[in-house]
Amino acid sequence: MIRIEHLTKKFNGVETLREIDLTIRAGEIFTFIGPSGSGKTTLIRLIDLLERPTAGRIVFDGQDTAGTELERLTIRRRIGMVFQKPAVLNTTVAENVAFGLKFRGVSQEEIRERVPAALDLVGLPHFADRRAPTLSGGEMHRVALARAMVTHPEVLLLDEPTANLDPVSSNMIEDLIIRINKKFGTTIIMSTHDMLQGQRLADHIGVIMGGRLAQVGSINDIFYQPKGREIARFVGIDTILKGIVRNNENGHACIDVGEVRFEAITPCPPGQRVALYIRPEEVTVTLTDDSVQRTSVRNQFVGKVTKIMPNGPFIRLTVDCGFPVTALITRMSCQDLSIGVGTVVSTGIKATAIHVLPDAHGAPG
Amino acid sequence: MDDIAEGVIQAINLIITLNPDVMQIAALSLYISLSATIIAALIAIPVGSLIHFHEFRGKRALIILIQTLYSVPTVVVGLVIYLLISRSGPLGFFGLLWSPAGMILGQTVLIVPIMMGLIISALSGIDRGISDTLVALGATTSQKVLEIVKEARYAILSAVVLGFGRAIAEVGVAMMIGGNIRDQTRVLTTAITLETGMGNFGISIALGIILLAVALIVVVILNLITSGFSDDSRHIAGGPRG
Known part of the structure; x- marks a missing residue:
């Protein structure tokens, strides 16, 4: 549906996005994740043709978007957009939703049919006559979504659709995103700094770091096989250890991290410096006296x-095993094991749960 | 004290009896200042929008110049227009001196800067997000400009009302261009000056009250027009939520 080639964007000589190459397929939910200020919003604005790229191009449904303003307007009218902070005009909700149709020269009769349908879709059927500026943040987001959807766009762009919203409103918006995607087959491109939201919604994820597209892949790729240290940290991997491969038999490797030996699955040859990435939820924690023999770990x-550290319903433990290991355990098991600071525990990590990447620079830790 | 008390009583008398002289002066004032306000708005809204929506070299300097002209003394405008339209001036052949048309011209020149400057700030006051939203919704440039002008309607109305206020309240242009000729170019402010000079405080006070009453009526009507524009008259004074 959308192909992005060598896309670079500079503002006043400063590069905000650099050399982005990406294909987004029709009908999928594609999510850009990345820290604030990484360039997600700029990329979304470029895709909506609100800005022109400094270099590179965007191809929409086979058509180059680098044309005249009129050509760009024609393409833009096939795209819906919801901004991070939706702006509403100082008039009724119905009139706000009708703008896109009015601009496209749709007849009053059709507007009268389509506006209530769009408000129904977002669960605000009785809001037509309300003044838009009096709505709450969550309601405004839903109005903005209705306003974008009323034109039946082929692509819907959502910039941080749930930032600054309470959990209930966030859930509602997330459900709507999925419903719109399923019901209308709308291609949805969204950005979020919430990696869990990316995980919940996306078919594919693009990680943006410092203006570059650091990795594109499925949820599994990004969360379990991050391509580098920064991505790993961003997707919640705290334990990153540097080591060196000592031997490797058919992909089953022994890796030395300082004095300690790990077993892990990797094609890296002996002598290769590597980084080990361990997701906190893959680390098991047991008390030392009842553990070692009866586990295959x-x-x-x-x-x-x-x-x-409390982490929602979980507890995040940092254990010093000569190197720091972070584990995520439930609050209950933390209580059952009566773990406190200073408790001696045994941490277990399956060989298959360790993600190993060659580490080009940096000495083994 | 006696003068004031007598003046107020006389004023009430003149107003209640709809004194033809006083009414004629009030009507001419209204005609001239309202005409100037309409012409100035027809210039200031499009030109102000043009300045706001375009980026060009010297934009900031132009805005500073416009803001400086807010403080131009009415007598200076009167002088410049006088020199332009007097018999020997470059626009002398129109014969505008000592005529209501000349006064309309002078008041228009006087209030265009303040209206335009305030319209530019009214448009700048509209959140950038609104402009982006309109473009994202598929607006052409002219559709976008129209919606933003509508969105800024209350602030633009204030600009127009302020322009009208400056026009109907000024003496300099009316005196220098109009000449305070009875039944022809005498307006409320020049009449007040004259009557006060002659010691007729009652008529002066009456004219002052009428001037404010005229202003009140115009402001109310302009407000009604603006709120009717988007059918939200119920909300103009901050009506109930929803």
Whole structure:
């Protein structure tokens, strides 16, 4: 549906986006994730043809978008957009929703049919006569969504659709996004700094870091096989260890991290410097006295708990095993095991749960 | 004190009896200042929009110049227009001196800067997000400009009302261009000056009250027009939520 080639955007000589190459397929939900200020909004604005690229091009449905303003307007009218902070005009909700149709010269009769349908879609059927500026943040977002959807766009762009919203409104918007995608087959391109939201909604994820597209892939690719340290940190991997491969038998490798030996699955040859990425939820925690014999887990390390941080319904433990390991356990198991700072525990990590990447620079840690 | 009390009583008398002289002066004032306001708005809204929606070299300097002209003394405008339209001036052949048309011209020149400057700030006051939203919704440039002008309607109305206020309240242009000729170019402000000079405080006070009453009526009508524009008269004074 959309092909982006070598896209670069500079503002006053400063590069905001650099050399983006990407294809977004028709009918999918594609999510850009990345920290604030990484260039997600700029990329979304470029796709909506609100800005012109400094270099490179965007091809929409086979058509180059670098044409005249009129050609760009024609393409833009096939796209719907909801901004991070939706702006409403100082008039009724119905009139706000009708703008896109009015601009396209749709007849009054058809506007009278389509506006209520769009408000129905977002669950605000009785809001037509309300003054738009009096709405709450969540309602305004839904009006903005109705306003974008009323024109039946082929592509819907959503910039941080749930930033600054309460959890209930966020859920409602997320449900709507999925419903719109399923019901109308609308291609949805959204950005978020919330990686879990990306995980919940997206068919494909593009990670944007410092203006570059750092990685594109499925949820599994991004969350379990990040291509680098920054992406790993961003998708919630705290434990990143540097080591060196000692031997490797058919992909089953022994890797030394300082004095400690890990077993992991990797094609990296002996002598290769590597980084080990371990997701906190893959780390098991047991008390030292009842553990070691009855587990098949290959990597067992004993250490002292140094930090306990609540994390929603979970507890994030940092254990010092000569190297720091972060584990995510439920609140209940934390209580059952009566773990506190200073408790000596055994951490277990399956060989298959360790993601190994060659580490080009930096000495083994 | 006696003068004031007598003046107020006389004023009430003149107003209640609809004194033909006073009414004629009030009507001429209204005609001239309203004409100047309409012409100035027809210039200031499009030109102000043009300045706001275009980026060009010297834009900031132009806006500063416009803002400086807010403070131009009415007598200076009167002088410049006088020199332009007097018999020997470059526009002398129109014969505008000592005529209501000349006064309309002078008041228009006087209030265009303040109207235009305030319209530019009214348009700048509209959130950038609104402009982006309109473009994203598929507006052409002219559709976008129209919607933003509509969105800024209350602030633009204030600009127009202020322009009208400056026009109907000024003496300099009316005196220098109109000449305060009875039944021809005498307006409320020049009449007040004259009557006060002659010690007729009652008529002066009456004319002052009438001037404010005329202003009140015009402002109310302009407000009604603006709110009717988007059918939200119920909300103009901050009506109930929803």
